[in-house]
Amino acid sequence: MNLAITDVRLTPILVADPPLLNTQGVHQPYTPRLIVEVVTADGVTGVGETYGDTKYLELARPFAERLMGRQVSDLNGLFTVADQVAVDASRVDDAVDVGGLRGVQTADKLRLSVVSAFEVACLDALGKALGLPVHALLGGKVRDAVEYSAYLFYKWAGHPESVACEKDDWGAAVDPAGVVAQARRFTERYGFTSFKLKGGVFPPDEEIAAVRALAEAFPGHPLRLDPNGAWSLETSLRVAQELGDVLEYLEDPTLGTPAMAEVAERTGVPLATNMCVTTFAEIKEAFTRGAVQVVLSDHHYWGGLRNTQQLAAVCRTFGVGVSMHSNTHLGISLAAMTHVAATVPNLHHACDSHYPWQSEDVLTERLAFEGGKVTVSDAPGLGVELDRERLAVLHRRWLDDDGALRDRDDAAAMRVADPEWVTPSVPRW
Numbered sequence: 001m002n003l004a005i006t007d008v009r010l011t012p013i014l015v016a017d018p019p020l021l022n023t024q025g026v027h028q029p030y031t032p033r034l035i036v037e038v039v040t041a042d043g044v045t046g047v048g049e050t051y052g053d054t055k056y057l058e059l060a061r062p063f064a065e066r067l068m069g070r071q072v073s074d075l076n077g078l079f080t081v082a083d084q085v086a087v088d089a090s091r092v093d094d095a096v097d098v099g100g101l102r103g104v105q106t107a108d109k110l111r112l113s114v115v116s117a118f119e120v121a122c123l124d125a126l127g128k129a130l131g132l133p134v135h136a137l138l139g140g141k142v143r144d145a146v147e148y149s150a151y152l153f154y155k156w157a158g159h160p161e162s163v164a165c166e167k168d169d170w171g172a173a174v175d176p177a178g179v180v181a182q183a184r185r186f187t188e189r190y191g192f193t194s195f196k197l198k199g200g201v202f203p204p205d206e207e208i209a210a211v212r213a214l215a216e217a218f219p220g221h222p223l224r225l226d227p228n229g230a231w232s233l234e235t236s237l238r239v240a241q242e243l244g245d246v247l248e249y250l251e252d253p254t255l256g257t258p259a260m261a262e263v264a265e266r267t268g269v270p271l272a273t274n275m276c277v278t279t280f281a282e283i284k285e286a287f288t289r290g291a292v293q294v295v296l297s298d299h300h301y302w303g304g305l306r307n308t309q310q311l312a313a314v315c316r317t318f319g320v321g322v323s324m325h326s327n328t329h330l331g332i333s334l335a336a337m338t339h340v341a342a343t344v345p346n347l348h349h350a351c352d353s354h355y356p357w358q359s360e361d362v363l364t365e366r367l368a369f370e371g372g373k374v375t376v377s378d379a380p381g382l383g384v385e386l387d388r389e390r391l392a393v394l395h396r397r398w399l400d401d402d403g404a405l406r407d408r409d410d411a412a413a414m415r416v417a418d419p420e421w422v423t424p425s426v427p428r429w
């Protein structure tokens with residue numbers, strides 16, 4: 001068996017995205033993703049997926065060149081190679097990502113977001129070569145299906161008329177009744193039983209009313225609210241007190257570990273994060289101060305599936321829960337998330353996934369949610385197959401774009417509807 005990498009293919013694509021609202025603005029009609037393929041000397045191809053904005057492409061290209069001749073089994077070597085790739089300082093000047101709402105932006109985090117796609121592609125290739133599923137390469141699954149939550153968004157019925165887009169059939173959701181209707185659709189279509197509402201969009205009282213409406217419509221079901229740090233300490237305390245009886249956890253109510261620690265201490269409401277703990281360096285302070293009770297891992301920016309397992313082990317040591325964060329992604333990443341989630345013993349919360357919002361994919365067969373769960377594949381590798389025609393169509397869209405959509409910018413998308421819009425300063429309320 002020859003596991004040497006003889007070819008690497010990088011395919012940036014633009015994927016349709018509905019007008020989902022968040023505290024920075026609204027999703028653009030198309031969002032960039034990068035599809036990575038590694039090919040071994042034996043002709044086995046492994047696939048991975050990550051963010052597709054220019055700053056990631058800039059790193060992925062030199063990284064890919066350095067992989068030639070290396071073994072797909074040399075997963076640790078990926079980090080050594082990543083360290084050799086220079087990050088343009090201007091990419092990390094702004095401490096916070098304009099579209100991602102994923103916490104601090106550092107050179108290492110950019111590198112890890114690229115490494116993760118190659119790690120997944122290498123694991124896929126290795127699994128195919130050995131006839132083993134990715135979860136087996138990670139030590140074996142401890143569950144046969146992974147539970148996901150319904151990721152509710154305030155949204156418009158459609159993108160502004162002036163922009164080219166794909167239509168979606170979810171309708172508008174801009175008030176409590178709309179949010180409950182969207183949640184019902186999620187349960188009918190996919191069987192989800194946990195609900196997360198992306199907040200920070202409307203004044204807190206409106207979002208409190210929406211969560212109360214969900215609690216009435218789905219009594220006893222786990223509920224979460226995530227304003228991506230849009231609230232002040234005082235507002236966070238008030239919301240936590242008002243919704244404490246119905247929330248499974250409150251996610252990133254306010255920015256920064258000290259303020260999160262104060263909310264946790266003064267309200268007792270469990271706090272989750274994908275903003276104040278997004279790197280190993282941030283763990284110590286957050287955990288020792290009791291600032292977070294659940295870390296939402298994201299294998300993209302934590303540096304892959306094995307780093308996610310390490311994060312889970314650290315969380316277990318400190319008695320902190322772990323689950324999964326999600327940004328717009330396709331089926332390759334959902335498969336990767338499902339494999340690693342299947343191996344994490346201390347995963348006690350349904351994971352987030354944007355996947356139901358993505359009507360387009362690059363797979364021959366979409367992954368399915370049944371009863372809110374994705375079955376863990378036992379097929380070799382990730383258990384997914386690339387649809388080359390679809391990949392070519394979505395790549396063509398990227399090639400045809402004048403650059404306006406190649407870097408996610410939710411505030412720019414909002415300005416199409418509201419020319420006065422600027423990214424709100426934080427805290428917004």
Ligand SMILES: O=C([O-])[C@@H](O)[C@@H](O)[C@H](O)[C@@H](O)C(=O)[O-]
Nearest residue numbers: 022099100101102274326327
């Ligand atoms: O896609 C969005 O609008 C989300 O707000 C995303 O950017 C966040 O990173 C994420 O889903 C979260 O849980 O914070």
Ligand SMILES: [Mg+2]
Nearest residue numbers: 226251252274
């Ligand atoms: Mg979040």
